Amino acid sequence: MTLALALYQPDIAQNAGTLARTSACFGLSLHIIEPAGFPVGDAGFRRAGMDYLDRAAITRHASFDAFEAWRAAERRQLVLCTTRGAVAYTDFAFAPDDVLLLGRESAGVPEPVHAAAGARIAIPLVAGARSLNVALAGAMILGEALRQTGGLGG
Secondary structure (H helix, E strand, C coil): CCCEEEEECCCCHHHHHHHHHHHHHCCCEEEEECCCCCCCCCHHHHHHHHHHHHCCEEEEECCHHHHHHHHHHHCCCEEEECCCCCEECCCCCCCCCCEEEECECCCECCHHHHHHCCEEEECCCCCCCCCCCHHHHHHHHHHHHHHHHCCCCC
């Protein structure tokens, strides 16, 4: 089993497309938890994902409950990437079967999603900075997770 990336109700097609491309480049699955703030096949999503979308293993879940049912059946830990995380992503010990969850660009994730996470990690920022772009944050965290689990180098 390999790492997976999940997006909670993504708002911006270009960010989701970029993360789909990133997932395809590393041979990882991408899980989109609906509803998305755009049609998943929209032009911005396709433009950002480019021809990599044909290689991407994208699974759409109708709701967080449907995603949780999949995750429970797979017995995978949910690692929430959040500005409210207590552990720096570089200090966290990733496992090869973790699912890294990124929240909505506009609102993050609600409390029930926080509660469902087995771990909450953050990217430390300078004082006064709120957050990074979700696609950039996802790539940073995914890079560290892949490094730790031996998933880099294809």
